[in-house]
Amino acid sequence: MAVPALANEPLLRVEDLRVEFPTRRGRLTAVDGVSFEIAPGEVLGVVGESGAGKSLTGAAIIGLLEPPGKITGGQIVLEGQRIDNLPYHEMRQIRGRRIGAIFQDPLTSLNPLYTIGRQLTETIRTHLPLGETAARERALALLRAVGIPAAEQRIDQYPHQFSGGMRQRVVIALALAAEPRLIIADEPTTALDVSIQAQIIALLKRLCREHGTAVMLVTHDMGVIAETADRVAVMYAGRIVEIGPVREVVRHARHPYTVGLMGSIPLVGRDVARLAQIDGAMPRLNAIPLGCAFNPRCQKAFDICRTQRPDLRRVGPVAVACHLFDMPPADAGRPP
Amino acid sequence: MIAFVLRRLLQAVAVMLVVSLISFALFNFVGDPINNMVGQETTLDERAELRRQLGLEDPIPLRFARFIGNALQGNLGVSYRMAEPVGRLILSRLPATLELSLAAAVFALLVGVPMGVYCGLYPRAPLARLFQAVSLVGVSLPTFLIGILLILIFAVHLNILPSFGRGEAVALGWWTTGLLTAAGLKALILPAITLGLFQMTLIMRLVRSEMLEVLRTDYIKFARARGLSNRAVHFSHALRNTLVPVITITGLQLGAIIAFAVITETVFQWPGMGLLFIQSVQFADVPVMASYLILIALLFVIINLVVDLLYYAVDPRLRLDRPGKAA
Numbered sequence: 001m002a003v004p005a006l007a008n009e010p011l012l013r014v015e016d017l018r019v020e021f022p023t024r025r026g027r028l029t030a031v032d033g034v035s036f037e038i039a040p041g042e043v044l045g046v047v048g049e050s051g052a053g054k055s056l057t058g059a060a061i062i063g064l065l066e067p068p069g070k071i072t073g074g075q076i077v078l079e080g081q082r083i084d085n086l087p088y089h090e091m092r093q094i095r096g097r098r099i100g101a102i103f104q105d106p107l108t109s110l111n112p113l114y115t116i117g118r119q120l121t122e123t124i125r126t127h128l129p130l131g132e133t134a135a136r137e138r139a140l141a142l143l144r145a146v147g148i149p150a151a152e153q154r155i156d157q158y159p160h161q162f163s164g165g166m167r168q169r170v171v172i173a174l175a176l177a178a179e180p181r182l183i184i185a186d187e188p189t190t191a192l193d194v195s196i197q198a199q200i201i202a203l204l205k206r207l208c209r210e211h212g213t214a215v216m217l218v219t220h221d222m223g224v225i226a227e228t229a230d231r232v233a234v235m236y237a238g239r240i241v242e243i244g245p246v247r248e249v250v251r252h253a254r255h256p257y258t259v260g261l262m263g264s265i266p267l268v269g270r271d272v273a274r275l276a277q278i279d280g281a282m283p284r285l286n287a288i289p290l291g292c293a294f295n296p297r298c299q300k301a302f303d304i305c306r307t308q309r310p311d312l313r314r315v316g317p318v319a320v321a322c323h324l325f326d327m328p329p330a331d332a333g334r335p336p
Numbered sequence: 337m338i339a340f341v342l343r344r345l346l347q348a349v350a351v352m353l354v355v356s357l358i359s360f361a362l363f364n365f366v367g368d369p370i371n372n373m374v375g376q377e378t379t380l381d382e383r384a385e386l387r388r389q390l391g392l393e394d395p396i397p398l399r400f401a402r403f404i405g406n407a408l409q410g411n412l413g414v415s416y417r418m419a420e421p422v423g424r425l426i427l428s429r430l431p432a433t434l435e436l437s438l439a440a441a442v443f444a445l446l447v448g449v450p451m452g453v454y455c456g457l458y459p460r461a462p463l464a465r466l467f468q469a470v471s472l473v474g475v476s477l478p479t480f481l482i483g484i485l486l487i488l489i490f491a492v493h494l495n496i497l498p499s500f501g502r503g504e505a506v507a508l509g510w511w512t513t514g515l516l517t518a519a520g521l522k523a524l525i526l527p528a529i530t531l532g533l534f535q536m537t538l539i540m541r542l543v544r545s546e547m548l549e550v551l552r553t554d555y556i557k558f559a560r561a562r563g564l565s566n567r568a569v570h571f572s573h574a575l576r577n578t579l580v581p582v583i584t585i586t587g588l589q590l591g592a593i594i595a596f597a598v599i600t601e602t603v604f605q606w607p608g609m610g611l612l613f614i615q616s617v618q619f620a621d622v623p624v625m626a627s628y629l630i631l632i633a634l635l636f637v638i639i640n641l642v643v644d645l646l647y648y649a650v651d652p653r654l655r656l657d658r659p660g661k662a663a
């Protein structure tokens with residue numbers, strides 16, 4: 001990805017990341033040459049169908065890929081420090097302290113056997129030099145910050161005594177407990193009631209803005225992306241097919257896959273009926289087609305799409321991996 | 337909480353009544369007890385007199401009521417074989433069996449849990465595979481064979497541990513213990529291992545599979561993502577979550593250990609209730625058999641009750657009495 005030299009170092013730089021699973025019949029490449037950056041305080045949305053490699057990218061960044069999954073190429077650089085090859089105990093000190101995480105299901109993210117207060121103080125004391133009393137004070141402040149009413153009483157309750165939405169607030173408090181610079185939020189509202197989703201996203205967005213925390217926000221929901229993210233990366237079959245400022249990607253989707261995804265949000269001034277419908281399903285990792293992985297489902301595919309894999313290249317304010325934009329620069333940049 | 341305990345107690349009473357009925361039936365309809373008590377030359381009159389004395393001529397409901405009433409007062413009848421009150425007979429054998437069973441359970445836990453944790457944390461390690469293989473042997477070999485093998489190795493070949501008996505037992509009031517003398521402790525080792533080996537492998541496999549399962553859960557992943565140390569993740573988060581099933585199984589197995597002590601006691605000539613039971617079976621000594629049954633059932637019921645209460649201590653989700661209103 002041809003990014004102009006930035007004056008200030010990005011918070012996170014992922015370069016040509018590759019995640020593979022060794023299997024009996026060869027290796028499966030689940031994340032295939034993914035590159036992106038996140039600036040301090042920026043919200044990067046990551047979208048794509050289930051199985052696109054979003055969660056694995058997040059897990060790779062925080063160093064929690066589950067074996068046999070492995071990073072087999074590229075690098076991950078956090079504030080100038082390469083972190084993808086750190087020994088386990090050094091990476092552990094980064095987790096929670098410099099990169100926080102929020103997972104999909106708040107109902108299962110908390111240990112059922114411990115009070116939320118204990119889980120909070122344990123996290124705080126792992127990373128910060130605080131005594132039990134000071135940690136508890138901080139835990140209370142966090143609970144109030146995430147909007148738990150009657151925090152003084154609630155702090156000594158167990159996870160099962162909280163509703164799903166309240167539990168996700170606790171999870172957010174836990175992720176923010178040691179003030180990380182980056183939070184990886186993997187579908188933080190997918191498991192929640194629709195009526196609560198917006199609240200949680202708004203809370204996350206507000207807290208991260210207040211603390212200057214950057215967010216990698218993985219979600220299916222283009223609506224959430226449109227409202228929350230500064231930039232958005234669209235993933236398909238382990239690759240980024242389009243990345244750029246959220247307004248550009250949402251309003252002027254360039255990649256045919258992105259165009260199809262945008263069909264999932266009704267936007268003002270857009271004729272929904274004319275949107276390209278994406279037929280079919282994403283290919284399985286062991287059957288990724290030659291050329292562009294999207295070509296069997298793409299209505300605009302032509303010869304070269306079936307033989308040659310398109311690279312991510314700059315097209316106006318965004319970067320797109322699509323042969324439609326291989327054309328002379330005069331035509332490029334205008335949505336097809 | 338109170339309601340829960342009361343409900344459990346009620347269930348326990350029901351179970352005990354059913355078992356008593358079975359014991360009573362055994363008492364009255366298996367064999368002819370008189371035959372086992374008297375010699376060949378006893379006359380028919382003498383036999384009838386004995387029947388009357390033992391209350392064997394009364395109507396059945398009356399006899400059952402008397403049986404229950406007597407049992408509640410600790411009067412479990414008189415052994416046909418030894419002409420001694422069964423209660424006293426069993427009580428004199430109880431300490432040996434309980435000490436053996438407890439030693440076996442402690443062995444099973446102290447060895448099984450760490451092995452299981454290790455296998456759960458490092459399922460691919462060679463040592464874990466070895467544990468797995470050994471546990472398969474432990475599960476599939478019959479107890480008496482394990483006992484005989486241990487005797488062969490440690491008593492016959494190495495000659496470092498006794499092959500039978502309880503060593504030296506010391507009386508503490510009515511309780512006799514072998515735990516206070518070196519000979520008693522040495523005598524305990526082989527039978528305890530024999531008796532506990534099956535449970536040890538069971539606990540190991542249970543802890544292993546529970547650990548593997550718990551380690552895959554989201555809250556463990558999240559605990560790691562929070563940057564907690566491995567020790568905190570593995571022990572205070574993962575292991576604690578495996579405890580509920582481990583407590584259940586260990587509790588139920590403690591009952592099984594006491595019940596299955598019969599075989600081990602026979603192999604090692606351990607002077608416990610099991611040995612007494614086997615001997616009374618050979619002589620159709622029904623009062624002893626029936627009382628043994630009732631006692632084993634009572635132990636099972638008590639253990640189950642304790643297990644249920646332990647759940648409360650471990651798992652806050654069961655403490656429903658606190659208003660856990662979700663906001």
Ligand SMILES: Nc1ncnc2c1ncn2[C@@H]1O[C@H](COP(=O)(O)OP(=O)(O)O)[C@@H](O)[C@H]1O
Pocket residue numbers: 021028030048049050051052053054055056057067068069285
């Ligand atoms: N343990 C595994 N073995 C083989 N393939 C896996 C494994 N875990 C995930 N994958 C594959 O990796 C791909 C990306 O998964 P993921 O990152 O979870 O997708 P998503 O974008 O939905 O979060 C999927 O196709 C999935 O099948």
Ligand SMILES: [Mg+2]
Pocket residue numbers: 051054055056186
């Ligand atoms: Mg996912």
